[in-house]
Amino acid sequence: MTALFLQSEIENPYSFYQKMIEENPVYWDETNQIWALYSYEYCLEILNNTNAHIPAFAPNPNLNEYASRIISNLARLSNGIQHEISKETAGLLFSYMKTVGINSIMEELLQENLSKKINWVDLVCKKLPILTVLKSFDFNEVDSLFISENITVLVKIMQPNKTEEDVELINTLSEEIYLITEKHITELPFYESLINRIAASYSISSEETISICISNLIGLFIQSYDACRGLLSNSLLQILSNENSSKKGFDKIWIQKMVVETLRFDPPIHNTRRIAVADIQLNGITIKKNDPILVVLAGANRDLKQFINPMLFDIERNNSAEHLTFGIGGHECLAKYFSIDLAADALLYLLANYKNISILENKIEYEPMINARLPKAIWISLL
Numbered sequence: 001m002t003a004l005f006l007q008s009e010i011e012n013p014y015s016f017y018q019k020m021i022e023e024n025p026v027y028w029d030e031t032n033q034i035w036a037l038y039s040y041e042y043c044l045e046i047l048n049n050t051n052a053h054i055p056a057f058a059p060n061p062n063l064n065e066y067a068s069r070i071i072s073n074l075a076r077l078s079n080g081i082q083h084e085i086s087k088e089t090a091g092l093l094f095s096y097m098k099t100v101g102i103n104s105i106m107e108e109l110l111q112e113n114l115s116k117k118i119n120w121v122d123l124v125c126k127k128l129p130i131l132t133v134l135k136s137f138d139f140n141e142v143d144s145l146f147i148s149e150n151i152t153v154l155v156k157i158m159q160p161n162k163t164e165e166d167v168e169l170i171n172t173l174s175e176e177i178y179l180i181t182e183k184h185i186t187e188l189p190f191y192e193s194l195i196n197r198i199a200a201s202y203s204i205s206s207e208e209t210i211s212i213c214i215s216n217l218i219g220l221f222i223q224s225y226d227a228c229r230g231l232l233s234n235s236l237l238q239i240l241s242n243e244n245s246s247k248k249g250f251d252k253i254w255i256q257k258m259v260v261e262t263l264r265f266d267p268p269i270h271n272t273r274r275i276a277v278a279d280i281q282l283n284g285i286t287i288k289k290n291d292p293i294l295v296v297l298a299g300a301n302r303d304l305k306q307f308i309n310p311m312l313f314d315i316e317r318n319n320s321a322e323h324l325t326f327g328i329g330g331h332e333c334l335a336k337y338f339s340i341d342l343a344a345d346a347l348l349y350l351l352a353n354y355k356n357i358s359i360l361e362n363k364i365e366y367e368p369m370i371n372a373r374l375p376k377a378i379w380i381s382l383l
């Protein structure tokens, strides 16, 4: 049994996760030499365990100084004191984001296509989150267009194994996006106070502080891309497949509940990784120092010890929000409320503006990714 598989190759990973919770909640995958955790209890324990670190990226000598700087400064990839500094920076940046209404972005995106037969993934899911983040930081139209059009390539910076061709593209784009972001960040009204706040808390050079700020702003673009794309996709699929949806009316509270239960039931991110930096005891088993660990968040979300009748999509359950899709503990996602709000607003806009939405395909294909379950395309007709 392999714990690592491409989401594109499995029709229903959830029945596998449930079987593993029952039979092997802490499983050693001999082929891939990795521990895989499936139950809610053990996923939670590892995410909160300070001896379970985010795996370090092996230094890649072919990445240029910009790409290397971005990777080494990101909160998402760091541990210890470096994580503290980066996380505080990312959190401060996040708190400085302006609230932008998404209706005008949605209107523009949907207007591009007059045929009323649209691919929701390409037209909205891949663009709305990044455009919203860019607008929240007042990037101008030209820069926003450039960054949003190239984000698909830039996110490959997060892949541990990159092809030569990827490295070349990442290098070119990292330099361009780093320089655009550097210029832009210095013009923002909160720039001085951001730099001063970080400089006051940590003894690092101002050059380094600036680099951490730029990298983590780029980090917000990167982090917003795949996961938000998946949430917008999977939530729409649930809404369109929910037999009662038309009877319930479409207020924001109802849509928000749909989104949160989707995060539990069909999450965009299925797993994250850790590495043991000391021996860890789990379920009477010793995870040895230096062993890699796969934390199957989407498995934890289907654990019947945590969620009554977990295989049922039920927006009225009283603990949907206890899902682990945003992680938990020191590395918990900074953008959980932002993401839920963005998805709920986008879906509210769609349902309010198009009274007759129907799905045009009966089989959804998924991207060939291990950590995320992202529909490749969702063709819908809008009337």
Ligand code: HEM
Binding pocket: 075, 076, 077, 078, 087, 090, 129, 133, 219, 220, 221, 223, 224, 225, 227, 228, 231, 268, 269, 272, 273, 325, 326, 327, 328, 330, 331, 332, 333, 334, 335, 336, 338, 339
């Ligand atoms: C549906 C949407 C999203 C999901 C499911 C999601 C999921 C996650 C998860 C699972 C982690 C923790 C990884 C770990 O502990 O191994 C994480 C971290 C993070 N996320 Fe998200 N994310 C989403 C959207 C976003 C967005 C829109 C942004 C930025 C605008 C963002 C920024 C971050 C950052 C900066 C971290 C690192 C926090 C740290 O290391 O302390 N995320 N996210």
